[in-house]
Amino acid sequence: MIGRVLGTDDATPLQFWVAVAEGGVLQLDDVVALDRVLPTGEQISIYGIVNQVRARHEGATFDSDVFLIADGVLPAEVAEAALVQVTRVMPEVFIPPLPGTPVRIAEDDERDKALDFDSVTRRLPAGLSRENEPIFLDLDFVDGTKGAHVNISGISGVATKTSYATFLLFSLFNSGVLGKEAANTKGLIFNVKGEDLLFLDSPNAHLDAEQASRYQHLNLDPAPFGSVGIVAPPRRGDSAATPAVGSRTTGVSPFFWTLDTFCRENLLPFLFADAEDERQQYTIVVQSVTAQLAAAVKNESSPDGAVRIEGTTIRTFGHLVDFIERKLIPDDPDDKPDQRWTGRAVSGSSINAFVRRLASSNRHVAHLIRADIDNAPDYALNLDRNQLTVVDIHQLHDRAKRFVVGVVLRQAFDAKEASGVAKPLQFIVLDELNKYAPRDSSSPIKEILLDVAERGRSLGIILIGAQQTASEVERRIVANSAIRVVGRLDTAEAGRDQYGFLPGVQRQRATILKPGSMYLSQPRLPIPLLIEFPFPAWATRSAEAQRPSSGPDDPFEGL
């Protein structure tokens, strides 16, 4: 017995206070259990998590009495109490625990019951408690059976959002929870900042034995990701299209789209972040041009990725931009522009606005849309080649980033839709959701993300999205995530109603969470759990990437 339910505060079926017995200690996040026997003889077990602890002097009236008490002048007792939030009642009879009822720490099987792990058949290891006890997610709420999608919030710089997302992927792929499907399940990660995701296939040299042992608590092997494909955009201006990466020099393949794909798959709107904003007149032009480009390549096959429009062969994006420009703005000012390309009743200024935006994008995406290289179609992104594909976009301009993210998502979505089956699953990790699906505007990428959030569950596309501030992300995307994860939050952000699933104390604590700790909210439990996840077993920067050592350190040893 660690304490008793106290009777000076109300005990309710959902929360109650426990007076801590002498010599005992209850700390935040401890899991406790108690029983109550009904008059019918039926026994009810109530489980909960310690959410707040307090200590006070009993017998003291004034604040300054503490000095008298400490000096041994005024007698008083120290009373310690813990607020318990109920996680589960078995069987479900919602009655308050009676004051005086002994409370015990829930361990082993009882802890599983308290956290509702015992009724979960497919347990996805999601992290550890501070005592290194495993914490699980119900896979049913991740893979689309009952729910899908994960949303992670937290300030940047604490480096937990992507780390946790990669940890979740690692757990999905390697814990065995997916069964035979694990091998075919695919992951896609966008590397949006730094180069921290470019070494997922290298062991982490900084992983010490203690952290490695934490993987064992989760029944995982501390190892890097097995099958990783890393793709990066080509260097700008490099005719050989070598990938533009800094610290990693090998094992990175370049990717880009051919002009043929660009036209055939209607990718033009992804160059315009606000293309679907109804207020923008030039969106009509975008739609018309997109349709014309698609029509032009419809009946032509293009083995080299180039397009032939009206007899002109176009191999570079710049060339395509010129071509479109000529269609929209005739050389002779007296000529009218081709209405098939501009759309009907479009003013000159709208056309100019479109041309201006299109021309300015050339600089940022020309190296991503091209057909000036042999075997250009081979450089298309293939998400099926490796289990985990890392798309490095961190060096791209914002506009190009949006284009790549939008197009990749679109292609993944279309491929899934075409296949018609949800399994094997495709996981997509995307940070900075606030940039791609902002709350207050509309864009093709946001539409795709909304599609993923709302229909991905049935199609087998699972979004693991992250952002600094959930309040700036489209509500429906966050709302559709069955699993919410919160790392350290900014104080003002923590007060927003997007974090309504965090009770008051947890919100407060979210502002002081240390790296590697997160709150995990899942539909099975009414209150979020504090989890820690082990230090990555894969390198997160080049310094951590373990190079295989060849021979002894000192070649002259023994001489």
Added chain:
Amino acid sequence: MQFAVEAWDPDYGTGGDVDALDASTDVVDASVELEVGKWQPITPKTGPATGVIYFVDGVRRIDARIWVTDNGRVLPGSCATVAAGAVACTPTEAFVSEVQVQRAVFTPPAESASSIQTDVGEFVHVPINTGSPEDLYLGIHETMTDLETRTVPEAGPDDLIIFDGPLRGRSVARSVGLIKTQHVQYLEIEEQQVVSQLEAGDRSPMFTIGAGGFARWSWYLRLPGPRTHGWAGIVRCEMATGKAQPIDQLDAAAELADLVSASLPRFASEPHKENRAPQNLYPIKGLEHALRRRLGDQRLVQRALRRAAD
């Protein structure tokens, strides 16, 4: 007219104290330590006690008035709860070391009078002389003093025991009674002036009260606090004579008086925290608080009595 406002809450300034009932005939000898006429304040020659200082006190509460029907007569009675306990103060902590609670029913002599069993425990029958308030008061007080005696801790050679109130015959080694309210004047006017000249922490010379086996050593002590008038912050201490403190061993008595006088100022209370500051010492205030809590809720006790009466 020169006057000062009493620091104590007016509620505490009235009400009978047993001192008033038995002190009138006492013989006082003021020349045991210093000759009468040569009285002067004494600054204790020792420091505070190094051992544990115990404070013993009790509280009482009348829970209900009852009427006992006995052979056709109806007699007034009372049910009361008393609690007594001790606080142990070491240099670093103070804690309630002992608590006893007793519930009792007080009636004038009656054939059918007996203890009462209730849901909150037994009210033990205690006969009193008549149903008058004075007899009832005495009865409750005796019960409480009995209980206090039972809670007296075993004092070591360096320890002290301070009883709240007069000794009332209690005689334990190294124990002192502490009287907060001065209802009786034991000294002549000249000695009284010496008392009013005491500085905080000083004591008056000792004098004896009573004679024979009931004789007590006594002295006045000024506690630290606002000095609004000459007798502000004055308490009287008394110490039993007899086996524990033979009447002829003046030096030993004076030494103990010095030790007590040096030890008590630390516990003096302050006016904004205590209605009877500084005389009601902090440990006693804390003990009374703890004891009152142990009396139980009065309405619950009344309910239990009503149920038992049905």
